[in-house]
Amino acid sequence: MDEVLNISEEDFRRIVSAVRTASKVDLIHYEPLLLCHRFERFMQMQGYSSVSVLIEKIMQDRVFVDILLNRIRVQTTEMFRDPQMWRELDQNVFPRLKGESVIKIWVPDVCGDDELNTLLIMLDRNDLLSKSMVYATSAYAKVLADVKIGQIDAKKLEISLDNYSRLEPNGSIEGYFERLDKYTCFSSKLLSNVIFIERSLIFDNPPDKGFNLVLFRNRALNYSQYTRKSIIEKLYKSMIIGGYFILGIGENLKGLEQVTNFVSMSKTENIFRKL
Template identity: 25%
Template sequence: MNKNELEDIEIRLLLEGIFHYYGFDFRRYAPVAIKRRIRNILYLEQLATVSALQEKVLHDRTFLEQFLNYMTVNVTAMFRDPQFYLTFRHKVIPLLRTYPFIRIWCAGCSTGEEVYSLAILLYEENLYHRCRIYATDINETVLRNAQAGIFPMRLMQEYTQSYLQAGGKQSFSEYYTAAYDNAIFRAFLKQNIVFSQHNLICDRSFNEFNAILCRNVLIYFNQSLQQQVHQLLYDSLCLFGILGLGNQESLNLSHQERYYKQLAGRERLYQKIS
């Protein structure tokens, strides 16, 4: 048995242990992504083997939060992929206007940039006052950061450009207050957002939504887990509800594909039709 084969066994044991002891299930994440993240943890924590990492995470509960921070991908930005938001304005907003009250789920919201982007867009379209956005993530640490609504000031120039490309209608700086090196987003943007922990892998549907954004999450799951999450998203959408995926994700080959129509193929926006 070579070193890589032994490492694979250790990783399987680690993931099984975390699932059975803590209930967090990483067993069906994409193997290449999992191995890359675990090797990075070993380097950062100066651990020699995956078995040493297993001992640390199972016997030191305080380390679990740090482990989850390492394992969950929190790469995001405000108005990321501006064309998605521009298309959302033009094709989804008119559909949402037909509802007296609008429920939207941002699944895997990370540190919240996507949630605030959506809140700003809905505000500018005069819909935010009759919306409730549910922002969920597996990681409680990033949820706390999202709820705070504080982002590095150095990113605001980049975010302003993306906001304008996404069809922004005002001065982006009106939505935040500059304080030292941070931008603190306006309190009114949080008024209709519910931040809550939710695990896409093992938690169930918790409401019926008019729109769900689950962008750049599924790419980290293996095929069977993608199918499971697609079923969860389908079960959570109302008839004629809208599903938004990341630009590297699609409904192709999913069991649910036939129950949707493409609203905007390039932007990965779909409408549930049955």
């Protein structure tokens, strides 16, 4: 049986401070509750029972800090998460974008390949890929490099295919994957349409302006209340009037009414349109 690890608030602050000193990465912008749990989980997985030992390691080993930062990052979960949302996009959003000469799309704070790959498949199915400029940004070069390689975990692929079957019971997305000897890769042809840019969502400017669609599902969950507000304001300003903004189904825009002016297109799927 695993042991319960319980990092105190004081110890939590000590870890955040140590990471800042060792790497210049300031975790203060992240939701403390989740971050604390990520630290606890990391310590459990790595077999650390003492915060002091963890802090000592952070201060002495820069490679270890990178591993820590990578592990505490919350990934998205699977491709075609919430198939109903993708159906809504398919039926009510993409048809309205067809008249645009160029469709600018931003997937900010990319943390894995799921959302991006799903979006690429949906754009391709709607014959919109050739006129789309898809930006994928992350503060972490390694994350972008991994997404570019397109290697897919077998278990995740299985879940993703199951999700897709709920969107399109008789359809198939097998053609978007290249089955190699030891692993499967996502279509390099589709990935070649993406502009990958290393950029912090917190500190840097958007990669472009005039976005028609910003896909930001379940990423805001990881940020502190204050940072979440400033990020969503930044995303809002990067969009054209009439542009679409998408949050996860467990999120909402409460408390952001003063910095954004969105109208809900789908209350259940959290699709919004900029007024």
